Every structure is written in C-alpha cells, then in structure tokens.
Amino acid sequence: MAYLPLRPIPIKERNSMIFVGMGRIDVRDGAFVVIDEVNGERMHIPVGSVVCIMLEPGTRISHAAIKLAATTGTLLIWVGEAGVRLYSAGQPGGARSDKLLYQAQLALDSDLRLKVVRKMFELRFGEPAPQRRSIDQLRGVEGARVRATYQVLAKKFGVSWQGRRYDPKDWAAGDIANQCVSAATSCLYGVTEAAVLAAGYAPAIGFLHSGKPLSFVYDIADIVKFETVVPVAFKIAAEQPRHPDREVRQACREVFRSSRLLGRLIPLIEDVLAAGEIAPPAPPEDAQPPAIPEPPSIGDQGHRSS
Amino acid sequence: MSMLVVVTEAVPPRLRGRLAVWLLEVRAGVYVGDVSRRVREMIWYQIVELAEDGNVVMAWAASTESGFDFITYGSNRRMPIDFDGLRLVRFQPEGMDDV
Numbered sequence: 067m068a069y070l071p072l073r074p075i076p077i078k079e080r081n082s083m084i085f086v087g088m089g090r091i092d093v094r095d096g097a098f099v100v101i102d103e104v105n106g107e108r109m110h111i112p113v114g115s116v117v118c119i120m121l122e123p124g125t126r127i128s129h130a131a132i133k134l135a136a137t138t139g140t141l142l143i144w145v146g147e148a149g150v151r152l153y154s155a156g157q158p159g160g161a162r163s164d165k166l167l168y169q170a171q172l173a174l175d176s177d178l179r180l181k182v183v184r185k186m187f188e189l190r191f192g193e194p195a196p197q198r199r200s201i202d203q204l205r206g207v208e209g210a211r212v213r214a215t216y217q218v219l220a221k222k223f224g225v226s227w228q229g230r231r232y233d234p235k236d237w238a239a240g241d242i243a244n245q246c247v248s249a250a251t252s253c254l255y256g257v258t259e260a261a262v263l264a265a266g267y268a269p270a271i272g273f274l275h276s277g278k279p280l281s282f283v284y285d286i287a288d289i290v291k292f293e294t295v296v297p298v299a300f301k302i303a304a305e306q307p308r309h310p311d312r313e314v315r316q317a318c319r320e321v322f323r324s325s326r327l328l329g330r331l332i333p334l335i336e337d338v339l340a341a342g343e344i345a346p347p348a349p350p351e352d353a354q355p356p357a358i359p360e361p362p363s364i365g366d367q368g369h370r371s372s
Numbered sequence: 373m374s375m376l377v378v379v380t381e382a383v384p385p386r387l388r389g390r391l392a393v394w395l396l397e398v399r400a401g402v403y404v405g406d407v408s409r410r411v412r413e414m415i416w417y418q419i420v421e422l423a424e425d426g427n428v429v430m431a432w433a434a435s436t437e438s439g440f441d442f443i444t445y446g447s448n449r450r451m452p453i454d455f456d457g458l459r460l461v462r463f464q465p466e467g468m469d470d471v
Contacts, residue, residue, distance in 0.1 A: 070421045072393065075411050079373065095389030114393040115405065138393060364410045 074139025074365030078329035087122040093130040114138035139369035141260040162266030168346040178342040185341030223300040243303040249311040250295035253318040258287040261331035266368030374433040378403040383426030
C-alpha cells in the first residue's frame with residue numbers, strides 16, 4: 067500500500083477556531099483526537115478543516131498530534147485563561163524567504179513603511195490618511211479615533227466604559243466589557259496569525275506596531291477589529307453573560323463567517339504590502355534552485371508541508 | 373463550497389482516520405463536511421488510494437436537477453444507474469454480493 071501524503075487546504079475554506087480545554091490530544095488511525103482520560107471518551111477534531119486550535123490550560127498534546135497539525139497547516143496556539151495568550155508555537159513564521167525579504171524591505175525603508183501605514187489607515191477608516199503626517203502623528207490620530215469608537219459602541223449597546231483597561235496577567239481583574247473585548251480580540255489574533263503564516267510572512271515584522279512577536283498580526287487585525295469582534299464583544303457584555311468568554315467565542319465565530327473574514331485576510335495582507343509599490347525581490351542570479359522541488363499544493367503559499 | 377457526505381463500509385482504519393482529518397464522523401463510517409470542489413477531489417483521491425477492498429459512496433450538493441451528485445468506489449448491493457439522465461440507484465437482490 068502506497069504512502070499517501072497529507073497536505074494542507076487553504077485557510078479560506080476552513081472553520082475559524084476550536085478551543086480545547088481539557089484532555090490528552092493524540093492521534094488515532096491518523097486522526098486528531100482529544101481523549102478524556104476520566105471518562106475514556108474520544109472526540110475527533112477535523113484538524114485539517116480549522117484555521118487554528120486554541121489549547122487552553124488543562125490540555126496535553128502528543129508529538130504525533132503536533133506533527134499532524136503541522137502537516138495539515140493548522141496553527142496550534144497555547145492560550146491562557148479565556149483564550150488570552152500565554153504562549154504560542156505550532157508554525158514558526160517566514161516559511162517563504164521571498165515574502166520575508168519583501169516584508170522586511172518594506173519595513174526597513176522609512177518611505178515604504180509610511181506608504182504601508184497610510185494604506186492601513188485608509189483601509190481601517192475608509193478614507194485616505196491626512197497628508198504629510200509622520201507615522202507617530204498617524205498613530206495619534208488613530209488612537210483618538212479608536213477611543214471615540216469604543217465610546218460610540220459602548221453607548222450603542224448600553225455598556226459602561228471607562229476605557230480599554232486590562233491586566234494581561236490577570237484576566238478576571240478587568241471589568242466585564244474589557245474581559246469580552248480581550249476574549250474577542252484574542253480570537254481575531256489567532257486567525258490573523260494563522261493567515262499571516264499561511265501567506266508566508268513573519269508575524270513579528272510590524273509597521274505600526276513593533277517590538278512584539280505578533281506586531282504584524284496586530285497591524286492586520288486592527289484593520290478589521292472594529293467592524294468584526296469589538297461590536298460583538300460589547301453586544302455580549304451588555305447581556306451580562308454568565309460565561310463571557312464562551313459566548314464571545316461563539317459570537318466571534320459567527321461574525322468571522324458572516325463577514326467572510328477568513329477569505330479576506332490573505333488578500334488584505336497582500337493589499338497592504340502592495341501599497342509600498344515595490345515588487346517582491348527576484349531570486350539572485352546565482353541562486354540554486356531547490357534540489358527537491360515542492361509538489362504542487364492546493365494549500366496556501368506559506369504552508370510548509372505543501 | 374458545498375455540503376459533502378461520505379459513507380464508508382469495510383474500509384481500513386487508516387482511511388477512516390484520514391477522512392476525520394477534514395470531515396466529521398457523525399455515525400460509524402458516515403462523514404459530513406462543507407468543502408470546495410478542489411478539496412472534495414483531494415478527499416476522493418484519498419478514498420480511492422486507501423479504501424482497498426472496502427466500498428465508499430461520496431455525495432455532495434451540486435446544481436444538478438436533483439440538487440446533488442455522487443460517486444462510488446468498490447462494489448455494493450446498491451449500484452448507481454443512469455435513468456434518462458437522472459442518476460438513480462438499483463439494488464441487487466440480497467445474497468448476490470458480499471455486502
């Protein structure tokens with residue numbers, strides 16, 4: 067019997083995310099399973115049909131399961147309470163050197179970087195960024211607009227709002243609206259990180275944000291944040307939910323579906339970077355082609371096991 | 373993207389696990405999902421390569437008159453027939469086949 071390779075499918079054709087909160091994750095007959103050791107129950111997860119799997123405290127995962135997730139191009143994210151990030155791995159960034167060099171070139175040149183930031187501003191607010199402003203000035207304009215947007219949404223949904231305040235180390239310390247916003251943004255960051263990786267770019271090389279492992283993820287997620295997850299978070303917060311994080315996740319999944327977010331993310335990333343108006347670098351003339359060329363794949367360009 | 377149903381009988385566990393990578397096994401050997409044409413064709417390729425002596429039917433929502441289309445692998449009492457352009461299934465009498 068021939069060995070039959072397993073390859074990723076495009077992220078736009080997947081479900082957004084699955085949270086796993088307890089159990090031992092392993093592989094049975096080549097399928098991704100969560101085993102509840104107390105009851106002996108097994109749950110299959112269609113690992114190849116989700117963008118990212120959020121592993122919450124209380125999960126253990128085997129080497130075989132990590133390997134299967136990597137083969138299907140599914141991002142595993144180790145998260146803390148309510149999905150707020152503790153630590154992440156699964157796929158290291160920058161599977162494509164050409165894309166990585168292109169992104170780095172845009173970020174290193176101050177004129178190109180400003181063009182990219184202006185494009186982000188334009189996509190986010192639906193109007194061109196004001197002329198002759200530095201990135202710092204644009205950041206100031208953006209911050210003021212964001213604070214105003216939070217106020218408008220809080221008023222619309224009847225939620226009391228004293229600003230975006232949270233302690234990244236203590237989720238429960240925030241008020242309910244902030245908890246909901248934190249849970250919702252972490253869902254968005256998860257799928258955005260998976261999209262950045264699937265497109266072949268580096269999550270850490272940001273344009274507006276910098277100095278964080280997910281700077282570019284925050285840049286991209288911020289473009290769509292206030293049309294997708296933030297209204298959802300306020301809507302849930304207004305209902306005084308008993309389990310805010312669970313309800314926020316369900317609502318996020320629904321808004322990702324209705325806004326077709328997964329299909330939009332990679333084109334959005336390409337669109338933002340194209341604002342630099344440079345072509346991705348051609349391979350050097352003396353470059354050696356790969357000894358073993360990659361087989362054609364139906365997955366995304368940044369998937370490693372294509 | 374369209375809805376997909378796969379029903380397997382007497383196939384190796386390896387194929388059953390492989391199908392569970394993309395689809396949800398709602399009953400023993402019955403898999404459901406919502407996939408694109410490319411992914412459906414990729415899944416069918418896996419089935420043909422891994423089903424060995426088992427038999428499989430895959431059905432999906434399509435813009436045919438009946439609203440779906442299907443394809444089979446291996447032998448089964450129920451065999452697809454073309455009935456004036458409409459795809460139906462003919463049953464062989466019991467005992468005629470293994471299944």
